[in-house]
Amino acid sequence: MAGTKVLRSLLHELRLASHSPGKIKDSLAARYILAQYKKYETTDQQLCKARDEAIFLGQTYLTYLTSLRKYNELYKEYHGSGERTVKETADLVGFKLPTDPK
Amino acid sequence: MNKQLITNTIRLLRIGSGIKWQAPALTAVRQYATPPKRFYKTTNVLSTDSGYEVTLDHRKLKTPNGTLFTVKSEPLAIAVATEFDAQKEHIERSRMHISALCFTAIDNPNKLTKPDMVNYLLNFIATDTVLFQYDNEKDLQELQQNEWDPVIDWFNQRFETNLQKTMDITPPQVSDEDKMKIAKHFHSYSLETLHGYIFAVDTLKSIVLACAVIEQKITVERAVALSRLEEEYQLKFWGRVEWAHDFSQQELQARLAAAVLFVHLNCSENFIKQKSII
Numbered sequence: 001m002a003g004t005k006v007l008r009s010l011l012h013e014l015r016l017a018s019h020s021p022g023k024i025k026d027s028l029a030a031r032y033i034l035a036q037y038k039k040y041e042t043t044d045q046q047l048c049k050a051r052d053e054a055i056f057l058g059q060t061y062l063t064y065l066t067s068l069r070k071y072n073e074l075y076k077e078y079h080g081s082g083e084r085t086v087k088e089t090a091d092l093v094g095f096k097l098p099t100d101p102k
Numbered sequence: 103m104n105k106q107l108i109t110n111t112i113r114l115l116r117i118g119s120g121i122k123w124q125a126p127a128l129t130a131v132r133q134y135a136t137p138p139k140r141f142y143k144t145t146n147v148l149s150t151d152s153g154y155e156v157t158l159d160h161r162k163l164k165t166p167n168g169t170l171f172t173v174k175s176e177p178l179a180i181a182v183a184t185e186f187d188a189q190k191e192h193i194e195r196s197r198m199h200i201s202a203l204c205f206t207a208i209d210n211p212n213k214l215t216k217p218d219m220v221n222y223l224l225n226f227i228a229t230d231t232v233l234f235q236y237d238n239e240k241d242l243q244e245l246q247q248n249e250w251d252p253v254i255d256w257f258n259q260r261f262e263t264n265l266q267k268t269m270d271i272t273p274p275q276v277s278d279e280d281k282m283k284i285a286k287h288f289h290s291y292s293l294e295t296l297h298g299y300i301f302a303v304d305t306l307k308s309i310v311l312a313c314a315v316i317e318q319k320i321t322v323e324r325a326v327a328l329s330r331l332e333e334e335y336q337l338k339f340w341g342r343v344e345w346a347h348d349f350s351q352q353e354l355q356a357r358l359a360a361a362v363l364f365v366h367l368n369c370s371e372n373f374i375k376q377k378s379i380i
Binding site: 014017018019027028029032052053056057059060061063064067068070071072074075077078 | 145146147176177180181183184187188189190197199200318321322323344345348349352353355356359360362363366367
């Protein structure tokens, strides 16, 4: 069921994005999305254009959150932050520092 | 005696070289402006007569121009509040596409009018990505035919136009009649919504794809994949570099998704249709 999957992924992404991940139930977005799901729930088996639209919007928002998270991860990993320390350079080529245990 | 002389000389040499020695100047470390710190703990949405506002703790959110942030749609305000809540230590404004779009629409910093924007969009048709195809390489040509042609056909059917793809560098001919039809469609949107449209078109470099994704014909991921079709094709031979290809793909997806959400939530009157209970 596409709708449930989108809902689960959305809540997961919201949890990852949120500043205080523990309290996802209190977050505005999660509450709004759950309310929307309740609203369109009754029309499950019928052809309902608004429902398709709602799922499309849900997927779009999911894409937004996921892409932004991945973008930030890549940025964090690859964006230059000045010169590497000796330790980082050693790790890069697989050497150990003289101070490291053997 | 002799030994002491030698140690003294060495010491002198050391001191002398210590004075002369200078730290090598760090070349090319770019100094970025530090983003503002996250100064609030919680974000919330207020409902007022004129629309929905976003609060950061007890302060009301304002646009960069200083006007009060108000939007007509509740989900849009919630998305902005969520985006502000998602900031960690600093507020990274360049990565808040939904908020940025709302700010642009409210402030309208370039003082664009509706005819300006429609003209901009119309002028884009002649440089639309999917209309420029390439027939010197058979595989690429086949790929473009299979992937792009259905979208062009859909567009022509939807807007009753007759856009033709081109196989060389000459731009495709767009008749005035077609332009009128497309202009009429864009004129039916409000000024704010057109901001979202322009953002989507600039992201995809294609009006055809932007219309297809906003009319829910294709998903956001698919639209971005189609606009990067040749890049994806070349990647098969030259390899995928995470910090260039994946990076740009994720950015385009985030930007396009923001634009699509913005357009949809801005004309949500026709989106919420209550079912009548018999």
